[in-house]
Amino acid sequence: MNNFIIGFRVTTSTLNGKGHIARCTELAKAFKYKVIFYTDPNYKSVIKINTISESSKFSADNAIKDLKNKHIKALFFDNYNIKKNIIEEVSQTGICAVIDDYKIQWKYPLIFSPNLGSKLNHYKNNKNAFVGPKYALISKKFHDHALLNSKFEKTKIVSHVLIQMGAIDSKNNIKRILNLLRNKNIKHITVVLNKHAPNWQEIKNILKLFNSSSLIEVKTVNNMIKLYRQHNLIIGAAGLSLIERVSLGIYHLAFSLNQNQDINIKEFSKRKLGINGGRIDQLKDVQLELLLKNFIKETKSQYINDSSYGKILDGKGSMRIVKIIKEKILNREAIL
DSSP states (O other): TOOEEEEEEEEEEETTBBHHHHHHHHHHHOOOOEEESSSSSSGGGGOOOSSSSEEOOHHHHHHHHHHHHHHHEEEEEEOOOHHHHHHHHHHHTTTEEESSSOOOOOOEEEEOOTTTOOOOGGGHHHHHHSSHHHGOOOOOOOOHHHHHSOOOBBOSOOOOEEEESSSTTTTTTTHHHHHHHSSOOOOOOEOOOTTTTTTTHHHHHHHHTEEEEEEHHHSSSHHHHHHTTTOOOEESSSSSSHHHHHTTBOOOOEEEOSSSGGHHHHHHHTSSSSSEEGGGGOOOOHHHHHHHHHHHHHHHHHBBTTTTHHSSSSSOOOHHHHHHHHHHHHHHHHHH
């Protein structure tokens, strides 16, 4: 099986940030095979894996040709613009898997929905759906760190605030939050953002209005964990980063940026893992300000008391998916 190649068709755009790339990269590392990413070549530098990788333009014809001629045995789609006819065509040629956030009702592909609130009954038309946080595509480093550092320090005074609203922040939510946090007696505020984000300079200018601030592009898991521990109030989006924060046991305020994040934040709220800010684009400034004000007033520990999530989010989601795909490949090879 070492000669096999695993393919990934990944969403990469200024609207979607790097969450898709991050989780597919984590999965690619777990395979320990050669992989090929069908994505924008500009994103090749952020695909950080030890195995040999390639970046190629994607089309259904190319993918099917590669399935036949390049020993590609499985092709993953983590793409919101995916078309059903392409999935059906690829499924007839090789192993086809979709990493899904939208509860797609398709019969053919393997479906992995690694969100907090994913349930099997969301995929009644598919007998090959694998769902829930046990398949979360996050680094095992988050879980290992949580075990070594079982609790974040309790806080009575909010002095260091971290804002993490997606790598790109295409809707400029960070600007709204920063403007509402001014004059809140915050000692230091840190914003995590990609340097290529369209609002990088604008956010940099706004941060100058605070007593002490940082604008950071985080490139490694270790650096992100360190940042979390340096702050006693965290505000973030409800995508992949929410799952990472939950795995560390951080009690925080989270906002859904799009429909695909609603499934995460509803379960997050149901289990009382933090404060559910709802869909941020549906909040008026007065509502958003009240949420921020109330959260700052809280004197709770940042530690989540639900220890079960430390067991479920164990950093082994990638290995579970690899095992399933290997079995599917071997079964297909045996039939052929």
